[in-house]
Amino acid sequence: MNDFNQKIIAEFRANGGIVGGPFAGSTILLLTTTGAKSGQPRINPLVYTTDGDKLVIVASKAGAPTNPDWFYNLVANPVVTVERGTEQFQARATVPEAAERERLFNQAAAHMPGFADYQRNTTRTIPVVVLERIP
16 A cells, blocks of 8 residues: 555656546545654545535545554644645644534545445444644
8 A cells, every 4th residue: 555655645746736547536635644653754645625725534444444544643643734736734633523523524425425435334433534724
């Protein structure tokens, strides 16, 4: 998976945020978190939606029984770096719960139906993360 992500990251940066392959036409961002244990920067390409001026990402891990590592990293260190297109900025990550999580998850699944499939295939509640730009 790391090699796969590295290729997407390189393509994203070489093409101003545009990638092809399975993510062609998707809205992609690069999320840099600080490792919860290592303290090292970790970069992950992620599909996102928007909610007003906020970015919304889903910690689906393709419906795996555990959350992705990047999720644990941003819970431990909620200030992250976002690359969207050619823009780079810092954001604060929050994890909404209950009705707000449900609303944002359903909004994301409406744009990317795979998220609903992932939720059906796992017993965990897939977290949603809101990224708000830090002025």
